[in-house]
Amino acid sequence: MQLELRHLQAVCRIAEAGSLGGAARRLGVSQPALSAQLRRIERVTGGELFVRGRSGVEPTALGHFVLAKARRVLSEMDALGAEARAISTGTPLRLGCILLVLIDGLLAQTDLFMSGQEISVDLEDSVTALARMLGTGQYDAIVYGEVNEHEVPLPAGVLARTLVPKEPFCIRLSAQHPLAAQERIELADLAGESWMTLVEDDDGGPEALVAACGQAGFTPSLRYRITDRMMHYDLIAAGRAISLSQPTAPQVAGTVMRPLVGNPITGRIRLAWNRAAVSAGQAELLYRAAARAYLANVDNNRFHKDWWDAHPELQISLGGEPSAAGTPTP
Template structure:
């Protein structure tokens, strides 16, 4: 077997995720398949690339060497595409996003042009992948979230601006749930529930949920990880799970949204762009479109509208 780009990508994803399971999810393959692929790669490179450590898998000395070479090759290949695109004309500005509530509204605005330049929008489930592809020129700009104190490292040459500096996450649960009648829910009262695992596993969300639950005296049962909204909402409506949710999320039949007492988990939304690909004027247009998409959802839930009106410091800076 000869090493191919997909093998180098697999090695890099394992290092980024810190676990085979996390890397397999990002690559869209099963963990056993990725483990088998890693063993084949290690036979070619001549030794183990990763060992299991206290916090997951860690690269060996050989692994560090292969990673450095792999990243260099992948960056060169991605730079080739980015530089070729820069020479070409009539290509759209490429925007990458994670699954945020404002995305629906932002997609509705993509028919607007940016000084004559069209926008294409792609959805990713990894903030790490978004930032990496921004640095490699695969995206010109990205919209992403961060939870609690987590900060997403951005590549060199990227500029960033905060859209929403703070929003308190809430809970979506079945309308038939005994706690559905409350105006606010104490996190400790959810100790026996089955939870939807946050879709993004590298924006600080899972760690924030586990830490908040630990402070409330329990460890959450993270039973489901489902990216399809309808399937997730159907499970919640049936009383089989609950989930964290952005407070601007729209209603879903059979479910209700309730704020968490004390707002133990909060998020922020940011826009980042490659300054070599996006002008200051284009960045301002993107920021305004994303901000308006968020503001269009503020009234979805009365409890968040009340919180939002009381916290003007969290509002986007609209020119």
Template structure:
């Protein structure tokens, strides 16, 4: 076997996550599959790259050597793509996103066509990966979320603008659930429920959920991790799980959405861009397109529309 870029990326993800499980989630593979891949990589490099420590896995001396070279190679490949794109005229604006509700509407916005640029969109499950690839030139701009007080560090050469400074997460549960008839749900009443975990694991969401549940007197059973929306809704409709969701989320057959008592978990949506890739005018067009895409979903749920109207301070700056 010869080392490929995907092998170098796997090694870097393991080091960044500090565990095989965390790296597997970011890479979208199973932990056994990643463990098997790591063993094959170690056969090529001639020794162990990681050892288990108290806080997870730590790179060995050989691992540190391989990591340094891997990061250099990946950085060069990122730069190659960015430089090649800079030389090509009329290329699309490359936008990286996590799975936000506004994404569906953003693709329908035509604001960016005014600047003569189309949009090519990639979805990522890792906010950390989005930020890294923005800095490396893989993306021209990113749209991402942060939960509660978590702040995603951004690379040099980038600018960011907050789109929505605060939105209260709500709960999605089966329409047949005993709590479905309530106007608001107390988090403590969900202590015995199996949970769908948030798709992103590095935006502060999992920590916020665990902390909120601990304050409510229990530890959540994070049983499922599914990225497909229909599969999520089917699982919830069947009464097999509950999940947090954005308050602008569309209805799902067999499910209901309810606000949480006390608003224990809130989200924030931001737009960031590479200054060398977007002009100030193009960044403004992207911000406005994202804002309009968000506003198009405010009426999806009456409870959020009521909250939204009562909090004009969180409205985006769009005419």
């Protein structure tokens, strides 16, 4: 038997998962089948690659050597695929997103930064679905959000980069609401209101809202889940609901946006891409396009502009390096 790429991938997945069972689930095979495959690989390499430890399997000295070589080969193959796609004509870059404020501007920015590269863009309601489709090759890159400490698991073979490490969510409510005249709102003062349910239900947002309201002494009444922006705004303007909102959201007639005291709910915006489909150069251009799109909205609301200016350590950098899947970077 000769070693193939799938064998190298199996060895890497075992090391990443720390167990045969975990690696088998990631690879979509049974644990006995993976164990048999590992034994065949070990016969070719001439010895054991893993031994059982207290917390799972651990690489042997030979295993560390094989892993280093395997990762290098797989990285080169990923680069080959990505760079070939970048050079070839007629191959669109497939971008998946959730409904973030920056998306409208991102479409224009990608035209400027990635001239000559055709890009197709789809919106999804589920961050989990975005990550899964990135892993299966349906998307080449995704832009998504995470709320508070929630981290979206990313598939293997993916690199990720944090665009906005932290932004405080605010409240959108009717301009006629009794609290509209206040500069900042206590979350506890919103008990008894009808809330818009967040469109994404797997980015940590619903849990963060319920937890923050619980600490404020009430359970939010999640009454509406509406994806149409104008209907969403009309209900709020009519005083029938309130909603969490990104602080960069636009002003809308009949509504106002106010920050919450203590910033109990914050968001993070990230870019992730399949390194076998997107070259380092393309990823950098995509990151810059997203950064410009976000920065164009910072002035939408004075309270956020003031907060943004007061936190230079969190501001978008057009430098820096990407991280491996699942590892946030500032």
